[in-house]
Structure formats: structure tokens, C-alpha cells
Amino acid sequence: MERTLVILKPGTVQRGLIGEVTSRLEKKGLFLVGLKMQWLDDQILSEHYSHLKDKPFFGLLKKAMSSCPVVLMCWEGKDAVSVVRTLIGPTNGRLAPAGTIRGDYSMSTQENIIHASDSTENAEIEINRFFKKEELFDYQFKLIDSIYASDEK
Numbered sequence: 323m324e325r326t327l328v329i330l331k332p333g334t335v336q337r338g339l340i341g342e343v344t345s346r347l348e349k350k351g352l353f354l355v356g357l358k359m360q361w362l363d364d365q366i367l368s369e370h371y372s373h374l375k376d377k378p379f380f381g382l383l384k385k386a387m388s389s390c391p392v393v394l395m396c397w398e399g400k401d402a403v404s405v406v407r408t409l410i411g412p413t414n415g416r417l418a419p420a421g422t423i424r425g426d427y428s429m430s431t432q433e434n435i436i437h438a439s440d441s442t443e444n445a446e447i448e449i450n451r452f453f454k455k456e457e458l459f460d461y462q463f464k465l466i467d468s469i470y471a472s473d474e475k
């Protein structure tokens with residue numbers, strides 16, 4: 323099983339979509355192993371978005387991401403990183419297919435509802451960036467046999 327980092331962005335908090343977006347991840351069959359609300363500062367956002375530091379929108383993006391607290395989540399499941407990326411859809415909400423989270427809730431590239439790790443390497447780095455070890459929970463997933471075949475887990 324794999325873990326991935328999800329951020330529900332300020333627009334999701336302000337628009338009252340936390341429940342709807344979280345519900346999609348739950349209904350898919352992913353297991354929630356970490357959850358908290360946090361106000362992200364410039365330092366952590368500069369780290370998190372370091373791959374975009376030379377882009378003209380870097381400042382705007384950081385300003386938007388620090389405009390109100392966000393919801394940080396860690397989800398677990400088989401191939402969780404790629405499964406969540408498929409669920410959220412491509413970056414630009416206007417181009418994201420209907421049925422994806424961004425496709426259904428976003429009209430923007432920047433204001434695109436949700437962040438999710440894009441590789442297993444980055445997932446590990448991002449989970450460690452936003453969660454302390456004691457904030458992540460190991461517990462029995464009681465419905466796991468209804469979600470996976472016995473040779474899939």
C-alpha cells in the first residue's frame with residue numbers, strides 16, 4: 323500500500339467544498355491516515371512549489387495558497403499516488419474532464435481545488451513536509467476485503 327499527500331486549497335475551504343471533495347476520495351476506497359487544518363506560510367510554500375520558482379505566477383500562487391487555512395490530508399491505498407492524480411484530473415480546471423474533481427469544481431488553472439503528489443518519491447517528501455510522524459495513523463481498515471481482492475492488497 324502507498325500513501326499520498328493531498329491539499330484542499332483555499333478556494334475549496336471558502337466555497338464550502340471540503341466535504342464533497344473528501345467524500346469522493348472516501349467513496350473511491352482510499353483510507354484516510356492523516357488530516358489537519360493549517361495556515362501555510364511563504365517558507366513552506368516556496369519549498370512545496372520550488373519546481374515553479376522561475377514562473378511568472380509563482381508569487382500569485384503563493385499569495386493565493388496562503389490566503390486562508392488549507393486542509394492537509396494523507397490517503398493510503400494500492401497505487402494511491404496515481405489513483406488520486408487520476409481522480410483530480412489535469413491542472414487547468416477548464417480543460418479537466420467532467421467527472422474529475424477539477425473538471426467538476428474548477429474554472430481555473432490556479433484556483434483548481436486540490437493538490438495531490440505527482441510521484442511516489444514526491445509523495446514521501448511532501449508527507450514528511452506537512453505531517454509529523456505522530457500525526458499519521460496506522461489502524462485496521464475493516465472493509466479492506468470489500469475494496470480489494472485477496473491478491474491485490
Ligand code: UDP
Nearest residue numbers: 374379383412413431432433434437438440
Ligand atoms: N499553476 C498556476 N499556473 C500555471 C500552472 C500551475 O497557477 O500555469 C498552479 C496551480 O494551482 C497548480 C500549481 O501551480 O495546481 C502546481 O503546478 P503543477 O504544475 O505542479 O500542477 P499540479 O501538479 O497541481 O496539477
Ligand code: MG
Nearest residue numbers: 437438439440
Ligand atoms: Mg504538481
